[in-house]
Amino acid sequence: MESTLKEMRGGESVLDLSPKATVGGGVEDVYGEDCATEEQLVTPWAYSVASGYSLLRDPHHNKGLAFTEKERDSHYLLGLLPPAVVTQQLQEKKLMDNLRKYQVPLQKYMAMMELQERNERLFYKLLIDNVEELLPIVYTPTVGEACQKYGSIFRRPQGLYISLKEKGKVLDVLKNWPERSIQVIVVTDGERILGLGDLGCQGMGIPVGKLSLYTALGGVRPSACLPVTIDVGTNNEQLLKDEFYIGLRQRRATGQEYADLLHEFMSAVKQNYGEKVLIQFEDFANHNAFTLLAKYGTTHLVFNDDIQGTASVVLAGVVAALKLIGGTLADHKFLFLGAGEAGTGIAELIALEMSKQTKIPVEETRKKIWLVDSKGLIVNSRRESLQHFKKPWAHDHEPVKDLLGAVKAIKPTVLIGSSGVGRTFTKEIIETLASFNEKPLIMALSNPTSQSECTAEEAYTWSQGRAIFASGSPFDPFEYNGKVFVPGQANNAYIFPGFGLGLVISGAIRVHDDMLLAASEALAKQVSDENYNKGLIYPPFSNIRKISANIAANVAAKAYELGVATHLPRPANLVKYAESCMYSPVYRSYR
Ligand SMILES: NC(=O)C1=CN([C@@H]2O[C@H](COP(=O)(O)OP(=O)(O)OC[C@H]3O[C@@H](n4cnc5c(N)ncnc54)[C@H](OP(=O)(O)O)[C@@H]3O)[C@@H](O)[C@H]2O)C=CC1
């Protein structure tokens, strides 16, 4: 190995092989075979060229019937495939026809997961070309049901499972993952999966789904994506009793035990993959999410999708909606149902943007924003008992016990649902909101569809067709009084793929709030007059790769401006550069 490396570097030895040398990290010697001391244990990695039967079973390289005659001959595939040779387009047509025959969304989900494990490029070709049709399958709402039933539908493991049993060995577990050059990790501990609560280890469906969007929507290579589930147990009694449950059968570890495992994971990731790997926290409960973000925000490239990605997408929707509802951001009054990660994250970014636009301090602009939690309106008299992330929102007001009371008292122009509880925007609430707003903006963000604060039909009907409506999970267009209303999807899926791509292409080492604002601005700019005419405040997902390239470019530009970009020199045209970096699912020809 030493001589090979020496040859590669023109004869100059770059490794310190002295007995003192420690096991190295980073990209040069990720697995430490080269610089380990004689006493240290190493992983016996072997590279081989896939051919024959193993080539057909390798999802990264398998092309099924699309292998050409020449490839079949030179890769020992003769006889292993029937004679027909087809194009990727025909494979796509056949699979879409088959998928459309399934009546049950979960069957479609399972068919898509099987495809991902059988032929990765074809999976991404389908997802990219049919994004609006397949997003509700690989993502919300179906992924929620898949997580609930993950144990029963489990066939082959996807992603990396790190449980309390691996305490002290997390670095070794990372080394078991077959890919070495990782750029994006999405990690969950499964405690707040969408609005479905604690699904423990079965939350794995979320990092897997999010990362498939990183590739399909943002163009990050699949091999650079690593889904991780940290299993510290579950407090979900139903799962603990479920014979098919795939996780640790114990109640959740908390306190120091929890913090230690998370810290070991964060340290091992940095040691193994270096400084520039993006770690996206996903669907952690809020009592851990804010702490983890604050703790690792200064030492790692971390991003909390539920707090920050959601904030960026909602701010973009609100800014775009101003064209329809009128006024500036600071002219509006916001009321949230739900004061957790999503609610307070969005509120803070809106207040920040208002402050930037008006030059009024953020402590003042926050006063335009009100939040309701399970105990009612967040007001000053509750301050002492509030969790830290709610305190900035405790304004002077008498106590109000519920949302209807808050709508009447505050008279918001914008109503945002981030409670995780379905059907909480009742007829009376929407009618009251519509009674003092010509065009109320209603965003029912909670996922999956069952947890949406109201349906599109309810929002349009109860506001007599005046509401501008967007929701976290998709709703079909709805006809009211002869007019078709198209609801937008206010989901962080618009942001995180492009945001992550922007970090990767600039080699950013830290995330900054200004990058969230940059992403938001890029998204809002993509809404066209044609979209506005349909009542949409987001562009269609069918344009998502172009949208992601623009978001990535704006985020990367901000990273360069802030001096946290390490990919130098800065490419002149960042949109073109982002596009040129995107993964294409088209089959490659094999020699
Ligand atoms: N569309 C999108 O892109 C995104 C959507 N979401 C969705 O938002 C929802 C919330 O997520 P997140 O913020 O992380 O969750 P959290 O658990 O952090 O916050 C939930 C908040 O809702 C409040 N709440 C719960 N039940 C009620 C109720 N009956 N009445 C009033 N308030 C209530 C809680 O109150 P208390 O604090 O008193 O317990 C808490 O403040 C989820 O459904 C999630 O799927 C999240 C991220 C992105």
Ligand SMILES: CC(=O)C(=O)O
């Ligand atoms: C969309 C998302 O991240 C959530 O609902 O948690």
Ligand SMILES: [Mg+2]
């Ligand atoms: Mg989430």
